[in-house]
Amino acid sequence: MKDFFENLLRFPRFLITVSLGIFFALWERFKPLVSNPVSAIALVGLVVGTFMFLTFTLQAMLGLSSV
Template structure:
């Protein structure tokens, strides 16, 4: 039974490592786009719009504030 709990305790560490790896990979792929002002503005606008879309969609789905 102790092996079971020891195995379960590894999952959060795996999840954090996996998530950070994805973010680091995406940042390295998008970093060259930040060199030019036009692409940097487009990238920041895209990230902001994705965040806003997700925020408002979850807010409407959870019924926190009627839209």
């Protein structure tokens, strides 16, 4: 039974490791864009636009707003 719980506790560590790996890989890819102000503004606009799109889509799908 002890082995079962040790194995179960490995999954959160694996999830954190994979998430950080993806974050750092994406950060290395987008780091050159942040150095140019025009690209940085476009990148921020893209992130904000994506977040708003997902928010409005989920609100409409779940019926949380009167659209």
